[in-house]
Amino acid sequence: MHGNAPIDGSAPLLELDGVSVDFDGFLALDDLSLCLASGELRAVIGPNGAGKTTFLDVITGKLLPSSGDVRFKGRSLLGQQEHHIARLGVGRKFQSPRVFENLSLRQNLTLAASVKTPLALLFGSLGRSERDRVEHLLGVIDLADRPHLLAGELSHGQKQWLEIAMLVAQDPDLLLVDEPVAGLTDGETERTADLLRELAGDHTVLVIDHDMEFIRRLDAPVTVLHEGHVLCEGTMDQVQCDPAVTEVYLGRADETP
Amino acid sequence: MDSHKPEGIRLLGRVLPWLLIVVLAIAAPYALPSFRLNLLGRFLSLGVVALGVDLIWGFTGLLSLGQGIFFALGGYGAAMHLQLTCATCSRSAGGIPEFFGLYGVKQLPFFWWPFHSPWFTLVAIWFIPGLVAGLLGYLVFRNRIRGVYFSILTQAALLVFYNFFNGQQKLINGTNGLKTDVTRLFGQMVGSDIMQRNFFWLTVLCVVVAWWICRNLVRGRFGDALVAIRDDEARLRFTGFNPTALKTIVFAVAGALAGVGGALYTVQSGIVSPQFMSVPFSIEMVIWVAVGGRATLLGAIFGALGINYAKSLVSEALPYLWLFIQGGLFIVVVTALPDGLVGWWKKGGVPRLLARFRGAPRLATYPALELEGPDKPRITLKGDQQ
Known part of the structure; x- marks a missing residue:
């Protein structure tokens, strides 16, 4: 072993x-x-x-x-x-x-990027680098001009890309x-x-x-x-x-x- | 939209609703006969309960059919305190509430003791229901019981509590419940007009505070996580969230809100009894939210108010008709208005309805092109538009 x-x-x-x-x-x-x-x-x-x-x-x-x-x-x-x-x-x-269909693109990415404990979600604010990462990723998937679009309204291909972007936002x-x-x-x-x-x-x-x-x-x-x-x-x-x-x-x- | 309006009008738009609430709340006791005022106060306290139901069902997708448990717990807390203050001031039955005499009980049961304190009671009416909800929720959520199984489990828990409270004459007067209207608080009869007016104002305040708490819970990332649980809980787990913790918290908050609502309802209806935990009543709570609008906080309050008002007006005139109307309302909401009345309003239901009468504008091409114009880039993946 x-x-x-x-x-x-x-x-x-x-x-x-x-x-x-x-x-x-x-x-x-x-x-x-x-x-x-x-x-x-x-x-x-x-x-x-x-x-x-x-x-x-x-x-x-x-x-x-x-x-x-x-x-x-x-x-x-x-x-x-x-x-x-x-x-x-x-x-x-x-x-x-x-993806979370009833949340906007930005909300999807922000959730993936944030600290995951309930207290941090309630009282913490998103760090500078996390916010930048979210904005950058919106650009990468070419949806920077429509951050408020609901994820459920995306096409299949866009959902695939959003999910990959969420994965990257998580920074694993x-x-x-x-x-x-x-x-x-x-x-x-x-x-x-x-x-x-x-x-x-x-x-x-x-x-x-x-x-x-x-x-x-x-x-x-x-x-x-x-x-x-x-x-x-x-x-x-x-x-x-x-x-x-x-x-x-x-x-x-x-x-x- | 809002951003095009001048600063002053926007400010007015924010202040005006609050001003209206304050004016209406102050005026209501003078404008309404005491019977109607009492009804309004009771229905508003049900609005607090509905906010909790909306939080767990509308936002998080947990359909609880057992909110009556927490509603009753809050009610019993308030009633026990009032019974005790009454017993101590009258000294008639050895300093314990009168009903104990019926069953030959001489000693106050131990769990009544802390309710001598008004401060303990004020905390207990939301803390105990919240704690019970939190514990129950944790056990259920930890075992990943979801969907319809969760609903059945909450209803079973409701029946357990109902039967227990019904059977315990020697502890809490069983089926008869605890009366509060002939008790005294601050030297006033709880059922008197002055006290009822104060309770009405307290209820309005509680509705506003409860709304504010719920709003802060649902508007930020915490609220996004709740919606994400509703959408796809497993996905949220793999993103690194612990849905068990989130659901337990939100279920406890809903329980606490139900407790506060129950306490306010009790002091205004004059009695708390195991009937607060009847199965139909807990289901009605869900109907208020469904009709008012899931995932809209105002919808929950208006749903509770509107349905209960309709219920009392219809029942006064045609007592047998109400159940049919309630059933009909539920069918209409499920088939035609899945977002409820407020949800329908928010999604532009009124203009759509008007347009139906006027005749809709004809679109010659693909609607998205007409609405957004051909110059606006369509949403595409990187590189799709050369």
Whole structure:
């Protein structure tokens, strides 16, 4: 066992160590181990049912694994409540965009940026840097001129972007991004990839998707999940040439024109 | 809109409603017969309760069918104090309230003791309901019980309290409740016209203060977080908020408001009884807010006032008709006015209704283009407009 690794540049930010999730005999995750270094951008792909979303559920505390350990900055996340994990610096974007539809864009971003305790919400005021971050992010998603628009009135693509912006406003160390380009146009997909690439470095970013062009554009190491465990890791080209991957994933895609 | 008006008119717009409230409040006791004044005071105290219901249901999405518990707790607190002051000044039954004699009780139950103190009572009528609500809320919210299960649970709790209070003759006079109108406060009969007038003014003050507290709770980021709980609680969790804490706080505040409303209602109706915890009454509280307008504070107050006034007027004339009207109102709100009357007004319902009679302006192209003009950039993602 590694014990609690010291927090320095070399230590991984996120470590999954032999994690299994058992849904009444069905292993959604099967002895999954994975490491993410600080500042890394990583893409995770895999066919439907490979356990991609379950994998995020385990990290963010929605699911308790039946065995194995999840460590973030050297600390185990097991048994912690979702909001504690979020406050430690893990942000998550959901598969279908989830924003607060009855709040304005600015309110959505401000909530994500603020200190999360009830007393701070009532009596504290938003710091200078948080306010600047919110205004900056409104600009990034190109909605700076309509901060009072209700989030529910946005288009699907804009909601995807607002949710990513909320994630950034939260200023987490680790961003878990689940299918950010589902339902986006090609142009939007490209810009999303560029945005995520920019975020890496300052943040550690893990992206889950199965849009191959998008993953290629991310230009990041790829981890392939299959039936709950890591099938292989490597660059996009390496992964695509791997016969095992071709068989379980890309091969299947080739068969259907 | 507002920003185009000159400074003076805007100032007047802010001061005028307050001025109107003060003038109406001062004038009401002289303009209304004491029976009508008493009704108004009682309905206003229900407005305080409605503000709490709006806070938890309208803003946070927690549909509680058990607010009667906290309403009754506040009422019993006030009534116990009045019964004690009455007993001490009359000295008739050994310094304890008369009804105890009926059941052969010689010793004042221990929990009555602190209610000798007016100061304790003043704190207890909001603190005890708030505390009970907070505890109940914490247990329920911690276990992530939500939606319809929460509603059923609050109604079950209401029935538990109702049956308990009903059965305890030796502690709190059971079904008969506690009378307050023949008790004395400051040397005056509580049911007298002078006292009733003072209670009316106190109620107006309480409504304003309660409104102010609620407004401060809902207007800032705290209020945004409440709306976020209503929209998507799980998402809020993953953003780093603890919905359990937020919901517990807001449920306790609503409980405290119900307690204050209950105390004010009790001293103005002259009695508190377990009927305050009947199931239909707690459901009516929800209807006031639904008709007035969820998530609009004024809607809650006007809803409580309007419905109860209608109820008393209709019941005076045609006693059997009211339940049908109330049911009809609820159906109208659910089907046609989901935002309630004030919500409908705020979202431009009146101009829309007028336009329907005049005939709507015809739009030749896509409405958004007509309204915003073609030059205004449409909302787009970065880079979409070359």
